[in-house]
Amino acid sequence: MIQALLVGRPPALPRMGFWVVDVRDLAALHVRALGAPAAAGQRFIAAGEFLWLAQIAQILRGALGDRAGRVPTRVLPNAAVRLAALFIPQLRWTIPFLGRTNPRTAEKARRELGFAPRPAAQTLVECAESLLALR
Numbered sequence: 001m002i003q004a005l006l007v008g009r010p011p012a013l014p015r016m017g018f019w020v021v022d023v024r025d026l027a028a029l030h031v032r033a034l035g036a037p038a039a040a041g042q043r044f045i046a047a048g049e050f051l052w053l054a055q056i057a058q059i060l061r062g063a064l065g066d067r068a069g070r071v072p073t074r075v076l077p078n079a080a081v082r083l084a085a086l087f088i089p090q091l092r093w094t095i096p097f098l099g100r101t102n103p104r105t106a107e108k109a110r111r112e113l114g115f116a117p118r119p120a121a122q123t124l125v126e127c128a129e130s131l132l133a134l135r
Contacts, residue, residue, distance in 0.1 A: 002127050005057060008070035013053040014081045016097045019104065020056075020120035021048040032113040044109040049120035050101055056124055063125040067132055 001018075004010070026046045033039040051059075054075050060068040076084075078098045085091040109115035117123075 002056075002060070002124065003131050005053075005060060005071045006068065006128060006131060008072060011072055012074040012076045013057060013072055014076055014091075014094050014097075015052065015054075015078055015099050016094060017050055017052040017101060018056075019047040019050050019102075020123055021046050021117050022123040022126075025115070025117040025123075029109060029113060029115050032115070036113060039113065042108075042112075044113060044115070045104050045106045046109060046115065046117070047104050047106045048117040048123065051120055051124075059121045059124050060128055063121070064128060064132075068128065 025048070029044065029046050033042075033044060054073065057071045057073050060071045061073065064071075081091060081098060082095060085095055106115055106117070
């Protein structure tokens with residue numbers, strides 16, 4: 001998703017959001033769970049902060065400046081996305097997610113395993129910088 005945003009795709013953003021968690025924090029949580037006998041057979045949610053795509057775009061543009069010049073910032077109304085999905089099959093999967101946050105909490109992982117994800121903005125910027133370095 002970050003790579004697509006960096007190259008200007010999609011040209012306008014649906015009102016969708018994601019729970020951002022750094023893969024490094026997810027890996028650390030797995031290691032902690034493997035080392036905690038009480039975690040056996042348990043399920044833990046590794047969720048960081050929830051951000052709308054427009055917020056993600058703002059973070060990237062703000063932190064990366066000209067290097068994020070192609071990141072879209074215009075948000076499409078939900079009705080426009082629904083209408084476009086009638087003609088663009090690749091958009092149909094987005095319809096159930098428009099405007100929804102799907103609340104979840106990583107409180108159990110925090111309490112029982114000490115899960116402490118890094119800030120979403122840091123995760124997004126570091127991810128984008130690593131992708132830009134590959135160009």
